[in-house]
Amino acid sequence: TQLLEQSPQFLSIQEGENLTVYCNSSSVFSSLQWYRQEPGEGPVLLVTVVTGGEVKKLKRLTFQFGDARKDSSLHITAAQPGDTGLYLCAAETDSNYQLIWGAGTKLIIKP
Amino acid sequence: NAGVTQTPKFRVLKTGQSMTLLCAQDMNHEYMYWYRQDPGMGLRLIHYSVGEGTTAKGEVPDGYNVSRLKKQNFLLGLESAAPSQTSVYFCASSLSYSLNQPQHFGDGTRLSIL
Numbered sequence: 001t002q003l004l005e006q007s008p009q010f011l012s013i014q015e016g017e018n019l020t021v022y023c024n025s026s027s028v029f030s031s032l033q034w035y036r037q038e039p040g041e042g043p044v045l046l047v048t049v050v051t052g053g054e055v056k057k058l059k060r061l062t063f064q065f066g067d068a069r070k071d072s073s074l075h076i077t078a079a080q081p082g083d084t085g086l087y088l089c090a091a092e093t094d095s096n097y098q099l100i101w102g103a104g105t106k107l108i109i110k111p
Numbered sequence: 112n113a114g115v116t117q118t119p120k121f122r123v124l125k126t127g128q129s130m131t132l133l134c135a136q137d138m139n140h141e142y143m144y145w146y147r148q149d150p151g152m153g154l155r156l157i158h159y160s161v162g163e164g165t166t167a168k169g170e171v172p173d174g175y176n177v178s179r180l181k182k183q184n185f186l187l188g189l190e191s192a193a194p195s196q197t198s199v200y201f202c203a204s205s206l207s208y209s210l211n212q213p214q215h216f217g218d219g220t221r222l223s224i225l
Contacts, residue, residue, distance in 0.1 A: 004153065033213070042115070042201050042216025043154075088153065098169060099214075101153030 003027075004089055006102035014110050016078055021105040023089035024071040030092055032072050034063055037086040037104070079109045113137050117202050117217035124192045124224050132187040132220050134202030142205045143185040144169075144214065145177060147198040154201065160185055192224045 007022050023032065031050040035043035047056050049065035049072060056063045060083075062075040076083055086106050090099040118133040136143065141162050146154040156169030158177040166177045174196060176188045185204075189196060199221050203214040 009151075041218050042203070043214075044216070045213035048213070090154075098156055098159070101155075103151055103153045 004091060004100055004102035006087075006089060006105050008105060009103065010106045010108075012108040012110065013079060015081060018075070018077050019079055019107070020073055020075045021087055021107070022071065022073050023102050025091070026070065027091075028069050030069070032065060032069075032089060032091045033099075034072070034074055035088045035090065037088060038084075043086075043088055076107075079107075081109045081111050083107060084109050115202055115204055115215050115217040117200075117220050119220060120218070121221045122223070124189075124222065126192060126194060126224060128192050129188070129190050130192065131189075132200055132202075132222075134185045134187070134204075134217060135183055136185075136202075136204040136215070137183065138204060138206075138215065139182070140204035140206050140215070141182070142207065143179065144203045144205075145175070145185065145187045146201045146203065147171065147196075148201060148219070149198050157187065157200075194224045196222065197224045198222060 005024050013019055033048045034046045036046055037043040047063045052069045053067045054065045060077045064073050086104045088104045089102045115136045144159045145157040148154050155171045157171055157175050158166055158169050160166045160179040163182040166179055178186045199219045201216050201219050203216045205214045206212045
């Protein structure tokens with residue numbers, strides 16, 4: 001069974017601090033996506049990483065795909081209250097058309 | 112742009128009742144998905160469709176049925192609701208399966224089974 005484990009499950013920090021959340025697996029994936037979900041809404045795609053070692057930046061968010069394509073991290077610099085949400089990672093499975101999803105990291109940024 | 116629209120947004124059912132959740136997308140996407148989201152667990156795929164008239168089982172299909180009679184609509188049915196089906200249900204669509212194409216989600220249907 002392929003699993004995506006996200007850590008930490010919950011993180012509450014003050015505005016302006018830096019943070020990193022992780023998405024790990026024992027399986028190798030061809031690509032991985034990060035989504036953000038706000039309360040009462042569906043997930044929204046932030047980024048897709050495809051190449052081992054790839055780093056993508058989205059303003060204050062930096063996404064990295066591990067060299068072995070088994071793990072990924074999301075680093076937020078100078079977190080803002082608008083970054084509050086549930087961060088989910090998703091990756092392709094062995095089966096067509098189906099993604100597997102991590103349980104998410106719930107992030108709260110306090111003003 | 113409406114994107115993906117789910118109806119209803121909230122519903123409370125009694126055990127044994129039936130209902131249909133509606134999903135409509137206006138992006139001409141071929142692929143559509145139904146997920147459930149429970150606390151502490153990731154999104155779990157219930158059923159999916161790769162085109163009009165086709166459906167397939169996902170990870171947790173038991174107790175649910177689906178239909179894709181029109182390309183823009185994907186319906187999820189509960190024939191005899193059970194408390195274990197209390198969850199938030201999300202519909203999503205994508206242009207293709209490739210991870211270079213994102214899944215677009217609706218805002219969810221919050222379903223409680225008493």
